[in-house]
Amino acid sequence: MSEWIETSAGNRISKLAEISGPDRIIISGNATIHPGVKIHGDVELLANASNKNPDTATTIQLGKFCYIRSNSQIIPPVLKESKPENKTWHGPISIGAYTIIGNNSIVKSANIGNRVLIEDDCVLENLSIVYDCCLIRRGTVIPPKTVIPPYSEVSGVAGKDFSVRSLNNSYKKLIELEAKELQILGI
């Protein structure tokens, strides 16, 4: 039996991926989700906290040709915490088209733009924003609420060697082509 579910929109989702709240996740098409990926769509949104029917709004939106590698996690950003009740209210997360998320990476950003390449073992902390055409190098920790401008190469850990450098504009085409080829090759 195949370990993958292939949809008519070209999405390829591993049966070993843990997707909670699938009715609150929008996947645009041609996306690949590898085994061990955890997508937490079943969180409570702060904007809908007062609604009678809070569990209907979209929490996670994935653009076309998104490629999510093994054991990575996508968690909508925490907006409010209630410590005595141990309850959290989240905001929605939007991940743009042609975005690649590497193995063992954790994404808690508010927004990730189009054509973003996140290498392995990265952590994008709560409410960080990554604009279009960015390259996040292996092992990077982007601190909470940090804004990464477009065409940036980010590396290092905050407080140690965190750096944001300018990225050549040719990466716009390169990351898009990389995402398309990965969708075909599945590696």
Next chain:
Amino acid sequence: MSKIYNDSNIFCPTSTTANIHEASSIEFNQIYHLSILHYCPTCQAPKSSEQCSFNLESKFCSNCLADHTDSRSGYCTKNCFICPRCNVILTITISDHGSGKSFKFRCPYCPFQFQSGINEKPKSLHAIVKFERKENPDLHYQLFRTIQSSLSERKDYYHDKSDLSERMEKTLQLGSKHHHDIEKDPFTIDSNRDGISDIQSLTRNPLLDNNSIHPNQPYQEPKFPIVHPLTSKFSRKCLACNTQLLVPAVNKEAPTINKFIIKFNAIEYMPTLKFAPIEDLTLQFDNQRQLLLNFINPLSSKMAVTIAAPPILSSRFVKPSCRHIVNVTLPVSKFVLGALTSKNVMNGIPTSLLTSETAASRAELVRRVGEAQYAEQTEDLQKLVQKGSNWYTIPISVCVEKNTQEESLPLEDSSVTYDIQIPLYITVGSDLPDSLKSVSNRERLSFGYWNVVKLEGIKFHG
């Protein structure tokens, strides 16, 4: 297949005097990945950032998105501050005390906090932080003020030349010496011993040793928030011919817009090189090992390619250095790359890079292997190569020979892994692409360059 992690490392010489056709002219600190290079349509050559001049087009704060192009400051003058410990944007909260207001800066990542005093008059946050820093300076600011004041004192001191030692006066004169005077008076070690000893003593100067600035005081964490640096957009010109290589579109209302008015990127005009996956990284002595090297054409016209490599690699191309000889053979030195006409991404992937992971890739692999078996092969050369719509795969043979004569280098340990860099001189000829017709004064696209492909983690065995 990866367009980002490929083997296109281009040598971009900054010196015009060296004979670039010789492999010995390659300098490793001037090798750049294809993805970061520009392409000059006038010079018809790849250009690194060192071969370009820059012009600032716009500045903006990536946090508040305010435009600062007209400002001379390199920092956001709005209310954007970063943590001095970890460079994270600080959260600012305001407290009303009746008589005035105070501000609290808190880092969401580390325990850093800064509480301002009560301000009775309206002031910008910058002015508040600047005032508090002046009133209650931390060690960093104290040191800065000390250096600043001592430098201004020195400036006055140099006006009275009677107190200057002879050697100091000579050093000051040297600074104002004209270029032709320096040429007339060539540098000799014997005549400049005093100056050399000055530089040597400077490196031992205790003031420059960070630990000894305040030996009796422990390290103090910075106390004040730092202003947020701006993000800038640059245009680039070729230093050799002044052709514009990159001009970003500037929109003050939407500073994060990522469009360009002019862009000449090397990936759009130069072929991409990529080795087929290498499973076993061991080279047997005196045995030829064939590796497959893929060439991918980015142009919409055919590309005539010639390729050459030095038959014996110089020792500087093998790291760590070893006593053995590495030979490189190219059975195919001339071929024509097809044009990129199809928008189907699958057609642009070489057969050696296809996988069995997805149904689409598996089906394409089976189709291509079947077609290759039934295709008519009129020449022996066709058995060696694979080709597709805009790609060509050639074999490259690498052989390691034992060198028993060279005694100066130590014997190799079989567990040592080597990085071999193979320089390939590639010449490219093609019709001029439409995008270059308006800017280039040449009729054809024709250029040559060194591409250094890397084989990493290779073991020698035998």
